[in-house]
Amino acid sequence: MNRRQRALLIRSIVFLSVVNSLSLAFYFFLHPPTHPTPETLNSSVTTTSLKPWPFLPSFLPWNPSSKPPLRSCEAYFGNGFSRRIEAHGGGGWFRCFYSATLRSSICEGGRLRMDPSKIKMSVGGEGLKSVMGRREEEELPEFESGSFEVEGDGSDGSRAGGRVLDEEFLDRYVPQGAIHFHTMRGLMESMRFVEPGKLQCSQWIEEPTILVTRFEYANLFHTVTDWYSAYVSSRVTDLPNRPHLIFVDGHCKAPLEETWEALFTSVRYAKHFTGSVCFRHAILSPLGYETAMFKGLSESFICQGTTANNLKASPENHKTARLSEFGEMLRAAFGFPTDEISLKRPSTVHNILFVRREDYLAHPRHGGKLEPRLSNEPEVFTAIQNWAANHTKCSLNVVNGLFAHMSMKEQILAIYEASVVIGAHGAGLTHLVSARSKTIALEIISSQYQRPHFSLISQWKGLEYHAINLAGSYVRPEMVIDELSSIVRSLGC
Template identity: 25%
Template sequence: MEPRFSSVPRAEGRQNLKVLVRLGLIVLLGIVTLGSLIRAGTAWQSGDNTMSAVDVEKALPSFLRSGSSWAFQDTSEVGVDDVNTENGASVQIEVHEASLDRAQEEEEEDEREMRELELAKRHDLWVEPKRLNVDEVCKRMFGNGYTNIVQICNGEKASMDCWYSPTSRGAVCEGSNLVVDPSLIAVAPGGEPASSVSGRDEAAEIPVYKKGALKMDCDLPKEAWDPEMLAPHLKLVMSSVASDIKGAVTAQCTSWEEKPTLFVTRYEHADVYSAVADWYNTYQAQQQLADGEDVNLVFLDGHPQGPLDEAWSSLVGKRVRHVKSFSSPTCFRKAIFVPVGARGALSVTNFHDVASCKRVPQVRNFANAFVDRIIADDKALTQLADASKRTKPLVLVFLRNPFRPAQVLKNEKEVIASLRGLNFADVRLEPFDGLSFRECVALVRGAQVIVGIHDAALSFILFGLPGTTLVELQMPEYKGLSYYDRLSQFVGAAHRVVSLPPPEEDSLHQLPPAKLTTAISDAVQVEVAI
């Protein structure tokens, strides 16, 4: 595996060089000081047996005189090297406390550096494909970009460390031997049928943490960590950590959750765009800190059931719980706190930085793994996703958003009749709300052309194959937005825009059918350069 930080070998070299330089300086300092004191003693014995403190100081090299790390002081005690002065007092050369303090600080700094090196070695990011032909910013955004260590808690029995990515402005945290106390987390239970919580304030579904919500047997750092590195939600989570260096926290644990556990906070649980960004961050954390092994997942939020819940189960396995489902403090051997979607590689706020990232290997790895888990052991879904078995290219059309009447075409029936006349393709007209999540993923995987009005559902293009074309019916207010364009290029798909005219008096858009059929015909006949 590629080292977590590429600077580790060089950092070790610098550390070794620093030690050698210090040893050399100590030896040189001893030789020079000894020679100076011998000269001072010779002058004292050959003279009138008197020598002032000033004379002694002059006999020493300049870097050992007053104001340096050494000093002279009157004393009545016999020192290691006493020198008589004119008034009979004794001058003793001794180490100044400031010198000892600096030496101790340097030693502590060395220990911190060595710990960071060890952490860097221990935490490899997920394996990047050997053939990675993208620029450095793409690598850091989608893969190995977590370079800044934020130490939350350190001890022999427990620890919590976070890594910040300056590229995505997100952070991921890992804790060992952690106790989570759900009684100190104010949030709705979560996982209820949506109909049973109709009218509930959504703010109640976002967690609020009290001190001690997370407990660990470790030392909190003396210096405060930068909260901006863990914004927006991880700084709230990590601020709740309470420590006990005597080991009283984990001593109360009678059982442990041994599998690595991912802790996820969803700010939007039913929106496909937000979910895709959360899924990618979760998969990335699983690969980099859990080595891709089976994990458990705990939602820290309190959202009710939603249409995308089955995707989470497919992504990480069947063990998905809400934090409020734990009836008492629960002990975890390994806890991984996932960054929110808004602070990750697929956040729209980062898309201007990745305009050059095309067919990104890490995104392809994620999409392939996700689709495999979604359609695994389902023969019907596997057939839907297999484009090679089709005699005609599949054109998948999502024409409406039932939750937004303004996104329904005024001449929808006319457009549908025109699409049904395309004899060169297998056209499937599907209402997005009429498909299960798994069916939608399988159809997108098997389609050559996907058509839809600008909507979060177009985020499913991320699960399409390279060479797929996304035809976006774009309303005037969304002109210039590059979200679906970026998602398409990440997977090696093409993106075409069919602009809709301004809405009429009834707020509906009318689409000339020939405009859409021409775009589909071009997409089927033109191969995407890969």
């Protein structure tokens, strides 16, 4: 290679180097490198496919253009959370939706951090027998300052270490009411601001997550109010899919947890996280005590269950389809039909479900013995079996509803297939929430338990309801058979 060829080669190499450098510079100008932030250096991102919402025949939109009238059925059971209050904006955010009817709020926030080490409570989720005798105080959460944190940029007066919500805000939108220890309010009281970029997390949860604090987690009625509150919170905040759920309490694992797992995408306990957790979107569910289902026991309001189609055609403030919608949600969560025509059987075949009360171990402070509500329950059950076996016009199947020894899926299926539900006053009758619209309820009420729980649920669902009121706790079997005979005649039998 001569001198001229070498010079030409060198010039070519230099030219290509310059072009390559300019190309790289132009690329990085358009695509600047991303520098790791503390949250990406010190955390892993959790993403999981969320469960979709099922089709519910009774579903009505949860975000109406006009807010429902105060103390209307929609205000009690639907989207009465119509007053939106922005509590904080900026890097992180927090706001609440207040219901003047229920005197409660559904709140949500973004870039919210939970530090389980600052929440004083038992771990939760243990097997029942391993924690026998544990006190309730150990299971309910106590929140230290900073148990929860929200990123603030100072634009709205937020300062690091300052409270996100003051007492005036909480008194107005999360009032204590008659609840001795309001755990969700305690959670909000603990919330503090942190500076942008200082939200140190060992894990980020990217998808919407509902935070729930529970009280009577082993009692079906009270647990259904918690299920309903979490469901309403999901709808009011307009979640496109079913969220994750975290229990911010230290209760042990109970059989009713099966339904939580069916309703939501995933279920975890706060204390099961090994470090701090950050949420892109967290929703704080109100206490079950603040739902219409519970308030109906002490407040006087009239709501009659009807179909969603009737409400679409003629909206009425004293009618509702919300509890039917929720019952369909419970059925769908376990894979059962949400409509009423999928139960294919002859019109002359009917299930009579007798909801029984049996001894079982419910929680660490429970001795396993239930107080009988009907002193001669076995005698009544046998009498119903004999009567049904001799009935000639229809085939009557008497189902022994031993709910204490059945899975939740089995319990909800038994309710769905029942034409008649009969039982003494007890939490098991709360399952009427999942019953079909033509199911008939017969409650046997002893003198010591004259309470309106199940007549109200039947009313709110639009179910036909009958009651046998007793002077004590004994019922003559003939009285029950006479009432059942009248009911099955109305069924065409």
